[in-house]
Amino acid sequence: MPSQAAGVARGMGTCCVSGCGDIVVDYENKKFTLAGKEYHEGDWISLDGSTGNIYGEAVATVPAHPGSGYFGRLMGWADKYRQLMVYTNADTPRDAAQGRAFGAQGIGLCRTEHMFFEGERIKAMREMIVADNTEDRKKALAKIMPYQQGDFEGLYEAMEGCPVVIRFLDPPLHEFLPTKEEDIKEIAGEIGVTVERLHEVIASLHEFNPMMAHRGCRLAVTYPEIAEMQTTAINVQKKHPDWKMVPEIMIPLVGEVKELKYVKDVVVATAGKIIKDAGIDMKYEVGTMIEIPRAALTADEIAKEAEFFSFGTNDLTQMTFGFSRDDAGKFLSYYYDKKIYESDPFAHLDQNGVGKLVAMAAKLGKETRPDIHLGICGEHGGDPTSVEFCHKVGLDYVSCSPYRVPIARLAAAQAAIKHPRAN
Helix, strand or coil, X not given: CCCHHHHHHHHCCCCCCCCCCCCEEECCCCEEEXXXXXXXXXXXXXXXXXXXXXXXXXXXXXXXXXXXXXXXXXXXXHHHHCCCEEEEECXXXXXXXXXXXXXXXXXXXXXXXXXXXXXXXXXXXXXXXXXXXXXXXXXXXXXXXXXXXXXXXXXXXXXXXXXXXXXXXXXXXXXXXXXXXXXXXXXXXXXXXXXXXXXXXXXXXXXXXXXXXXXXXXXXXXXXXHHHHHHHHCCHHHCCCCCCCCXXXXXXXXXXXXXXXXXXXXXXXXXXXXXXHHCCCCCCEEEEEECCHHHHHCHHHHCCCCCEEEECHHHHHHHHHCCCCCCHHHCHHHHHHCCCXXXXXXXXXXXXXHHHHHHHHHHHHHHHXXXXXXXXXXXXXXXXXXXXXXXXXXXXXXXXXXXXXXXXXXXXXXXXXXXXXXX
């Protein structure tokens, strides 16, 4: 499905069928009608997240054991032949451990914003958002930092020292604030501001097109203290001084090399002070997501500052096609029926358009920085035809939801057999 909800749910090991327009919901009586049958609150249904089928009963399931039997043997053969590394997208130690169990060799995308929505964290995050000066923002961020550092430590422990790519804060800030009046009143009391003040902040953060507005690296340019806190939290060697990991810090939504340099300078200054004060020799890398077409077109310039590229093909597809994956399901079926599109561009990478941008950026990046690391972290990383494309254009790894890692491993092996790379 094109939906962001489906992608996030897949990473949690939960299937999601979104955009089911045939359902008639009766909220007042807590029931819905589908295909002539009524379902009430408490009734069992089962979802097939691959086909989109809905079954009006509890279908028996069994847990998958990826290392056992014929499946384990098949994965062993795949790993023998594939040349692409396979990473997983994971935001929690549980997700990381699941991806590792399925054979992931690292984390290609850790979405740090998903760590901010629990308990005291979301309260501190809201305090940071409503603060009207740098000092108060730093005080709020200082409350979040220990939680963030603990999360990062958990990820590295779950991945047993494998590479971890940590994406800095990406979504617009309004996503952390309430929308219902009763919630606004409750949260205003929790964070110690008036209801009027919280309404003012919510109104000020309203955007007509949030996807293309104040998010990604633009947040760190506006509030560099956010990047300072997240860089500080990545110092996981504080707890594990014997570890020799190389944290990979990913700056999102870059479209201009100067904005990447600005945020990178904040990271380098903060990390340099931490390393000097701690007397440690911790290496790290700073790279970026290529998810804006302009970034792909100017990849040779961006590679002067970025030590790795990770292609965020979810947003890159949206911005290249000019439509939202959360809304496109309303009309894409007409495009399939009329043979305008052969397949969903959010499920299978558009190799003629988006793919050209990926191939171009990879080539330009290597020309500037021959040792640059190249990967993909959109949901296309678990799609076999997209994995084959990534192999052919010379990427180093693909990253996908934990439950799609076996598919990516097999697809990478098939690609290597069909299109062997020179060693």
